[in-house]
Amino acid sequence: MNGRCRPAGVQAFSLVELMIAACIMAIVFASLFAGISTTFSLMDVTRENLRGTQIMVSRLEGLRLCAWSNGQLFNTNVVPPNYTESFYPLGLNSSTNVGTIYTGTLIVTTNFALNPPATYSNKLAKVTIAIAWVSSHGSATNVHQRSMITYVAQYGMQNYTYAH
Numbered sequence: 001m002n003g004r005c006r007p008a009g010v011q012a013f014s015l016v017e018l019m020i021a022a023c024i025m026a027i028v029f030a031s032l033f034a035g036i037s038t039t040f041s042l043m044d045v046t047r048e049n050l051r052g053t054q055i056m057v058s059r060l061e062g063l064r065l066c067a068w069s070n071g072q073l074f075n076t077n078v079v080p081p082n083y084t085e086s087f088y089p090l091g092l093n094s095s096t097n098v099g100t101i102y103t104g105t106l107i108v109t110t111n112f113a114l115n116p117p118a119t120y121s122n123k124l125a126k127v128t129i130a131i132a133w134v135s136s137h138g139s140a141t142n143v144h145q146r147s148m149i150t151y152v153a154q155y156g157m158q159n160y161t162y163a164h
Helices: 015-063
Strands: 082-087 100-109 124-137 140-153
Touching (some): 015 082, 015 100, 015 124, 015 140
Antiparallel strands (some): 100 124
16 A cells, blocks of 8 residues: 555545634634623623622611711711722722722601601601712723612611710
């Protein structure tokens, strides 16, 4: 058998078949990369949403410990109406990059109308908290906003209050 001859039934791929296979593999790898990239972007957005919710809930839970008798709930030094908090994603702890900045407002309202009316409405305060932040992922910049409303009772849910 000569080195230039092939056994019967053995054939090589043609150039056209190799080009088609290379195109298919390029599409598969591009799709895989796009999927992984989208997953990381969704994780960032979800992390920012969760952090915004955590900020609002922590502020509301702190309000529940304020005493009305000392006027703390209505004191803007104790319960500031505007606030700013930062979120530092893992690995971005440099002084030039402060991560995501969350700005919020907190409004305490008394003497509001309940529907249906209740006799205890003068012993409730309606607390509205809102938060906003700007996120940049790639070339897209989005403004996000969230808000929560809760009621705080004058005598609280527990037998203790926090006094500053």
